[in-house]
Structures are given as structure tokens and as C-alpha cells.
């Protein structure tokens with residue numbers, strides 16, 4: 223079978239989708255259920271219909287475009303990603319997995335290939351947490367990792383609930399109808415830009431992802447004793463910020479001493495109260511993110527941070543409380559899907575590197591209902607979530623070729 227990727231068509235479709243934005247192009251902003259998001263969805267759905275795929279949407283707005291296989295009763299093979307974009311983003315994050323997935327399907331049809339299993343392109347709702355404060359809304363619901371009963375009540379910054387937003391966008395029906403049973407798909411493959419510098423640095427065109435790291439995030443509240451910055455003697459202080467500083471250093475130390483480069487810890491938020499130059503800080507609120515590909519290792523880092531909080535609190539005479547906001551389990555990609563990707567790279571003579579995904583993706587949640595793996599393509603300078611995010615037409619086309627070959631093998 224000779225698979226021809228139409229590089230020009232794919233490049234221009236990525237450009238057209240990129241121009242559908244709440245901001246002035248080349249800046250891409252496409253927040254879930256805004257007018258731009260809906261126009262972007264409409265654009266992709268129209269391309270799917272033109273390709274002869276049958277389009278279905280669920281109550282969360284997840285969109286499925288199916289190419290029926292010769293044995294339509296078999297579990298289908300799926301690919302896909304997201305098209306929503308954070309404010310001030312670029313045009314490749316997510317979209318290469320959606321439009322590239324569509325091009326992969328079109329190229330297989332063009333090559334005269336007939337899938338035994340149905341092939342399905344999935345466009346997930348709200349991979350980005352921008353509006354409702356939680357990432358991978360659509361795939362979380364699909365994978366059964368978000369309670370449909372409470373999800374609809376989540377509010378955006380303007381107090382609009384997810385239910386009201388999706389209803390206004392035309393996605394009706396109960397969210398409880400969204401989850402798919404484990405085994406619904408026989409395999410899921412997501413193509414995505416790497417969003418990191420490794421492939422470019424190693425001059426390798428493709429990354430086969432073997433594991434996806436997952437974040438645990440928690441909030442630490444510290445309560446000390448405020449006072450006049452001049453009047454309170456140093457020995458008498460219970461400065462909440464100094465306690466926070468020690469805890470922040472403990473986060474770094476715990477992550478660095480885990481024994482693996484895959485462990486990372488970040489204190490991204492630190493609010494100091496009252497925040498006046500002449501006042502000893504009485505309260506601090508910190509948000510901490512710890513990620514790893516290994517859940518036990520990640521949890522042992524959390525444990526160390528917790529102990530550090532207690533030790534610092536005792537020694538400095540402050541109170542600390544720790545609240546776990548969210549802890550998704552990391553996943554190891556499915557060996558069969560990984561092997562199929564590896565074989566597809568070899569078939570087409572394209573060098574590849576096995577790597578982990580340090581960011582999380584819809585694949586993390588799809589792995590609950592399907593054997594899952596990911597394919598990375600390089601992006602310039604590893605830059606992502608910025609208007610200058612860039613993947614070359616060649617890189618996108620090579621990824622799409624390997625994706626097409628992989629889907630063909632999985633669906634045969």
C-alpha cells in the first residue's frame with residue numbers, strides 16, 4: 223500500500239483552523255464553547271463530512287467521525303486530540319492530532335485501503351483547563367474519571383455552569399451518557415507536538431511515547447503571626463512567608479532527590495498576606511504541582527513535602543494545612559500500540575526515539591477505555607502555548623504518515 227500524505231492540503235487546513243480565533247491571528251485563542259471554538263468545530267466537522275465520515279457528538283461536545291470498517295461490529299480504532307486553545311496560544315497544539323488524524327484517514331482511503339475495524343477520529347472537548355478549571359474535560363468524562371453528576375455544575379469565572387455553556391452550544395442530554403465502557407476502542411493513538419526540545423535537539427523526526435506523566439496538585443495554607451515590620455523582634459516572629467520559603471525549597475529538594483529526572487516539582491503560586499512592605503506576613507497560600515511517570519515515586523515526594531510542612535510548622539511556630547486538589551494517575555502506554563508505532567516508523571524508514579510525555583494529554587484518560595499510545599512530532603525550540611509555536615509541514619507530514627500506517631495496522 224502506498225500512502226500519500228497531502229502535505230499542502232494539511233498545511234493549509236492547519237492555517238485555516240488557526241485563523242479561527244478569539245484573538246487577532248497569528249494569536250490563537252479558542253476557549254471551549256466560545257463562538258471561535260464552535261466555528262473551529264464546525265470547520266473540522268465539515269472536512270470530516272467531505273471525507274465521507276459520519277459525525278456524531280455526545281452531550282459534552284466530544285465529536286466522533288467514523289469511517290465504517292468491513293466488520294463494523296468489532297471495536298473500532300480511534301485517533302484524535304483537541305482543538306481548544308488557551309489564550310495567546312499557537313496553531314499546532316492539539317490541532318495536528320485532529321487534522322493530522324483526518325488526513326491519515328483520507329490518505330488511507332486514497333490508497334484503496336479497506337479497514338476491517340472502523341476507524342474513528344475523536345475531537346475532545348476542552349483539553350485545556352482555561353474555562354472550567356479542569357483539563358481534559360471531555361476525555362475525563364469519556365474515560366469515567368470525572369463524576370458526571372457534579373461536572374455539569376462546575377462554574378466558569380463569570381458564574382456560567384458547564385451545563386449552561388454546553389446547552390447554549392447545542393450539546394444536550396445528560397453528561398451521564400458520555401462515559402464509554404472499558405474496551406470500547408481496540409486502540410487509541412494520539413499525535414501531538416512534543417511541546418519540549420528533545421526531538422529537535424536530537425534531530426529525530428518522531429517520538430514514540432511510552433509513558434505519560436501526571437500531575438498531583440495541592441494547596442498549602444500557612445498561618446503565622448503578623449505584625450509591624452519594625453516593631454516585632456526577629457526572635458519573636460512567626461513569619462508565614464519564611465515558612466513558605468522553606469517549604470518551597472523542600473519541594474525542590476524532594477523532587478530532585480527522587481532518583482529520576484522524570485520527577486518534577488513546582489511552586490507556581492505563592493500569595494502573601496497582607497502583602498505590605500512594612501508588615502510581617504501573617505498568611506500564605508501556595509499551590510504546588512508534582513509530576514512523575516511513576517505514581518508511587520510521585521506519592522513518596524508528596525509524602526516528603528508533607529513531612530517538611532509539619533517540621534517547618536513545628537520549628538517556626540506556624541500552622542500549615544495541606545489540601546490535595548487533584549491527583550491523576552500517570553500511565554504507561556500500551557506495549558502493543560507502542561510496538562505498532564515503532565514498526566510504522568521502521569516501515570517508512572523514519573528515525574524515532576522512545577520518550578515520555580511530561581505534559582498530560584487526552585490520552586491519559588483514554589487509556590482507561592482503550593490500549594493507548596502517543597506519537598510526538600518536533601516543534602521549533604520546544605515552544606508551545608505561544609503564538610510562535612511552530613511545527614514544519616515536513617514534521618507534520620511525517621507524523622501523519624506514521625499515524626496512517628499505525629492506524630492501518632491496528633484496524634486490519
Ligand SMILES: [Zn+2]
Nearest residue numbers: 315316349414
Ligand atoms: Zn494539547
